Amino acid sequence: MKSLAAFKAAVDGDGAKVVKVDGLISLSGQVDIGSNTTVLGVGSASGFTGGGLRIKEATNVVVQNLNISKPLAPADGITVQESTKVWIDHNSFSADREHDKDHYDGLLDITHASDDVTVSWNTFKDHFKGSLVGHSDNNGDEDTRHLKVTYHHNHFSNVYSRIPSLRFGTGHFYDNYVQGADTAAHSRMGARMLVENNVFRDTKVAVTTSRSSDVDGFAVARGNDLGGAATEISQVGDFTKPPYAYTAEPASSVVGTVTEGAGAGKL
Template sequence: MKLSILASLGLSALALAAPTRTVEKRGTLAKRAASITDVPSTGYATENGGTTGGKGGSTTTVSSFAQFTAAVADDTARIVIVSGPITSTGNVKIGSNKSVIGKDSSAKLTGFTLTVKEKKNVIIRNLAISKVVGGDAVAIQLATNVWIDHLDLSSDRDHDKDYYDGLLDITHAGDFVTVSNTYFHDHWKCSLVGHSDNNAAEDTGHLRVTYHNNYWSNINSRGPSLRFGTGHIFNNYYENVSDGINTRDGAQVLVQNNVFVGSSKPLYSTDDGYAVANGNDFGTGSNAALAGTLTSVPYKVPTLLAASAVKAAVVGVAGNTLSF
């Protein structure tokens, strides 16, 4: 039964389990099932009361920029399913209590920003977002409890490094954010946590972010770069990322069981940023970060994958690989 039909019958708030999708990946078969009412199972987005997005609200399907913008604008709980590609310019501002979910791999957004600003309890999943000029692909500002999952974020490196902004920037005291299963690729300055060296008064005590099971490929820098905040980065796979994790301006980062291939600076400090690192494979690079004090996190962490198992678990799985 289609989601649009369910909505007309008032049944859209049901937890609809997606059919299992079988994907061939590097000679193995990986089965993935997902539901439009999924919530994060780990990371800082599980803290501060948790992140449920539009769970419990109505479900609507959108296929145009105007429909999309209208469906996410208010703070009413709602699950918004994006069907098919949408190309536009500008900025879609997402209200509180929303789940924005790509129906399948055809949900590709080109040229415009998704912004979560001064809002809370937002889930963004299973979308490809590319070539946004004049802003970030995804911007989180003064927002709390946001789960970013199974996105494909990219631009290109054919232009100057400042032609595009970030792929995912978390700034202005954004807090309790989990970024998981996301494919970051083909970009200069990728993901920034804390926008300015001069913003300590606003950011200190906030910017708690988890990155796990993400695939970073052909990135020049900011994988991520963190100022002032607290970061937990585990089970990520980095391939041809020149400058990887940059901890700076007093940030404390726990870096566990990540793999770096072709990174000249996989983990490093600038301006007194700190890290605790264990279980990582830095490839031909090394840990050049100042020794930190963050040895544990307040949420439940799944059993960490050994570094040798990360590539198979991430490459081909991260990105907009789900169907609903």
């Protein structure tokens, strides 16, 4: 698909489909993606700028190999709401730090009781608010026991915070490379986070459970290369074994693996 109109028509509905994006499409706001849809960028320079994609009340959605840049508020680069079985893989998200922190919205936000969302092999660059999981401190009735998310082998560069910020849910954050953050992994409102085998560089606080909300979260941190970053873990959690098989590579090899393999054009 080379035009916005063609893309909107192609991703509509819940029938099984693979929709290829060929080139960079400008948009304002967001385009809704139906269930059972794979959105795949062609080459290394295809995607969207100025807005983003919304996955709402959907299941079995893959977003892969896209460049998603400068999502003007109130549109996120990708929003996942009330959705399950979503895979966000090998995309390049970016904005800039030259505007007010609210000029752009989130690069990737996961909200409203979404579950089984995997964020892998993406780059997130030059942004204030990276990835928010759980939109509000007041949404516990909906979000508690949901918001099960996994982030692995992502590269966050010059992203100020929310790497990710998780409310109420359960998050596994492993084998990621974080550079230039103020606060990175943030567990709040009773969220449970396992942070393992990540590398942090030029980062003030690698893991925190005690900022911005009235209720702290929980975190288990193991095997990380903090690179001098602080940790603020007020409550050590009990989430130590995710309910799936995985192998976390040691932190010593993460920088090379992630810089070589993460982002659009590296499938």
